Amino acid sequence: MNSLSGSLSTPLSDSLSATGETAEFAAVLERAVAALKTAGQLLLERYDVSARHGDLDGIVRAIHANDEAVLPLVEQPLLEARPGSRWVEDELAGGVLPGGEWWVVDTAEGNINHIHGMGEWAVTAALVRDNTPVLAVVHVPLTGDTYTALRGRGAFLNGEPLRVSAKTDLKAALVGTGQAKPGETEEALRRMGASVTAMLIDALVVRVSVPATMQLIHVAAGRMDAFWQFSDVRSGLLPGALLVSEAGGTVTDTDGEPWSLASGDFLASAPGVHTQAVDVLSARA
Template sequence: MSPATASDLDDAVLSQVTAAVQAAGERLRERYTLHARGISTEEIVSEIYANDAAVLDLLKEPLLAARPGSRWAEDELAGGPLPPGEWWIVDPAEGNINHVHGMPDWAVTATLVRDNHPVLTVVQLPLTGENYTAVAGRGACLNGAQLRVSAKTDLSAALTGTGQAKPGEDEQTFRRIGDSVTAMLINGLVVRVSVPATLQLIHVAAGRMDAFWQFSDVRSGLVAGALLVAEAGGAVTDIHGEPWSLASRDFLAAAPGIHAAATNVLSSIA
């Protein structure tokens, strides 16, 4: 990910974004159950849409007001670059599928992207009270404490992760995921395969995991974690080691000490 700074984004803007994300998180926490909701695909999709709809009003207007002239990326499952300027890439319920199945791995994320580079992000985990924030050039924090990526230098000791970006991806992508998991199991220590991406990327930023990769360009699952990892001192590239941007077709975030070894493993996956 190319370096970016955001000196014009002061603490007041970060506070506004944090307040909006926390309000949305509280509403989702109220909707959360310890049992799964929905049996058929149609029922599950309906519950997912209902979660998004329940919090959208708490997010869209406050975030657009926080940055006059900014725009809203409507499709949270879309990928690829955006037109120049400032855009909000928001996932009202990152890990929505977990939420509706009574699992705790979900969050609310809001990321300001400037000319296709994330410059500010807030990730709120309502069930635990964890609040991850990053502003380009100012570091990444968990509840105000600075984050730092892992100091590991040996891939064979690494805890890594991946997962699918969305349901219904093409068969080739699923096969690449499977092949990459096999390759990393051979070369690493442990591989976690789960969703959503952001919940794995916060672990990379905090030094709990050592790398995360994904064969996808879904923006909403990557931009928040990309900024957090980069600001925590990690390497954020594509799987070939080239700088990552919204135009990239795949993604790798890793501790610097294992990044080269991870690209060697993953870049061989056809």
């Protein structure tokens, strides 16, 4: 896969619009949005702002309970929306997928926030064809907002076009990163910490939070200017990667090289600050 910039930087003949698939995928997108909204409503009913978990066992049980409750509402509807597609069982595992079409879904992106009564969580889905994201939906139940993208057809918030930031100076940029998952190696965590320090020096403000998708929708909407992550967590990156690229952003690894499911690092940014962000992350992180 080539780097993602402005749109997926592959030949026009590979885009949905050029192959006559736009209407077909638009119908899949509509069904995906409906499924995620249904799932989001259930999560909203399970949401408790006063929730507090006292130990790790309670946290793990609550996370699994959310996933188990939501999964039946999205798995079958999405598979039926795209006959022949398959389901990625472990949305956290990185690396390339076998050929064909795969659904990469997070039934509760930001689950840790949801179960602690915090606000940043969503339901997300990406349809990946031959390791290229072609469709993305992010539904945020607390606000009712739905972010969508089709490859080559743009990114949208509630039907209105999204556009990344026009900033050109990293010194004026709001950037972010976060822990991809529990259990990262000490080396990975130290690298993340070093990258935060580097960006604190060179950017305006650095946000460190989870989940990745909630920061990536801000990049796609132009509210934030860059997001990076030292991880290959599929579910947190794929929907956001397509949304940012279709909103005119640039998606690479942290060295500025083409990003794919085989990449270990991830960077999505407004084009005007991308080179500066790469310089900071590759030189000092």
